[in-house]
Amino acid sequence: MIRALVFDVFGTLVDWRSGVARAFRASGVAGNPEELADDWRARYRPILAEVNEGARPWGNFDALHHATLSDLLAERGIDASEAQRRGLVEAWHRLEPWPDVPPGLEALRHRRAVATLSNGHLALLLDLARHADLRFDCLLSAELARAYKPAPAAYLTAARLLGVAPGELMLVAAHPWDLEGARRAGLRTAFVARPQEYGPGSPVRADPDADESVTWLPELADRLVD
């Protein structure tokens, strides 16, 4: 019996690439906006791994995005002022949801408790939820465990705070590495296809080990009928 759902956010619920590319375009920073967005995002998992391994002190997403942006600009020899950098970091607070997300979340919320479970910090998730008018029963973040997904503590802390057993909690995500981390912690998993996450040339993904696989969030609500 699944008693609650937790949702990955970046890529799963919101389209980070379009929003970040738009911010690069508006910023006046040189370079191809989509390429810069992809490069920036590619630096995300390595820096989280550094934190989880203790090689880097805890930092929230604003701090980590600032650091990875600085690396990116330095490596590419691109100039940007501190104000431009801050504006780009802020862009991650105002992203648009995929079109199925508002109706899907609403339908799911009537069936189960729904929460975020993002590596993004709570204040960032709050800005995103308010910006996109998304209603969750509560916001949960890896910040509350001080361990980033896919570390088991991130998933287990969410289950503990929701008052459910790991096997009663389902992670909904577009990323097999995240779903695999959740399964290692004992959670149930639902894969949601986001074929446009990286734009037209996105890699085709699937997760054969997921309990559910959908291409449209309201489908998941239809499957949770009990």
Next chain:
Amino acid sequence: MIRALVFDVFGTLVDWRSGVARAFRASGVAGNPEELADDWRARYRPILAEVNEGARPWGNFDALHHATLSDLLAERGIDASEAQRRGLVEAWHRLEPWPDVPPGLEALRHRRAVATLSNGHLALLLDLARHADLRFDCLLSAELARAYKPAPAAYLTAARLLGVAPGELMLVAAHPWDLEGARRAGLRTAFVARPQEYGPGSPVRADPDADESVTWLPELADRLVD
């Protein structure tokens, strides 16, 4: 500038006394339901103080309610089965909001970020919010600080997680001791009168040190116009 509001929950947003008395009445446990509800609630601050002082290990509200109910029943010589006790503890998960709360929260949410800041644990707050269909931007609890209000850490953890300075955060509560704790932590405060919290004979309360005092939550939204 106030950037976010956090709300005390029990007594401030929901009417614990009517709901708990109703549960006693329905439980078959002997005794006057309102008197038992008041006696149970009166044991709340002393047991939280024991936890904050380190005299008792951390326990969430379900555990603490179970302990204080056992003390109450033993002292009064009242019999109750474990199932009856659990049912009474569960009653704290399904309480009704005061009538101004749904419109007040909705009006305030359009002006500022709104969150709970209760000594109740997150899973309990989630049940209450779902039961009463109350929309918060996020749920925060003293559980996240592992220190109960009025300990400063409870308020300061909320400000840190919301990404605001203590002076940018306002606690809304019906209890002067809670508002005083918030002020000691550097928060702004709003007193909301709940003249029926303890039924017809409730003590008259006021908080002359609060930044705002209202008798109806939508009033507070009218005062936060900037």
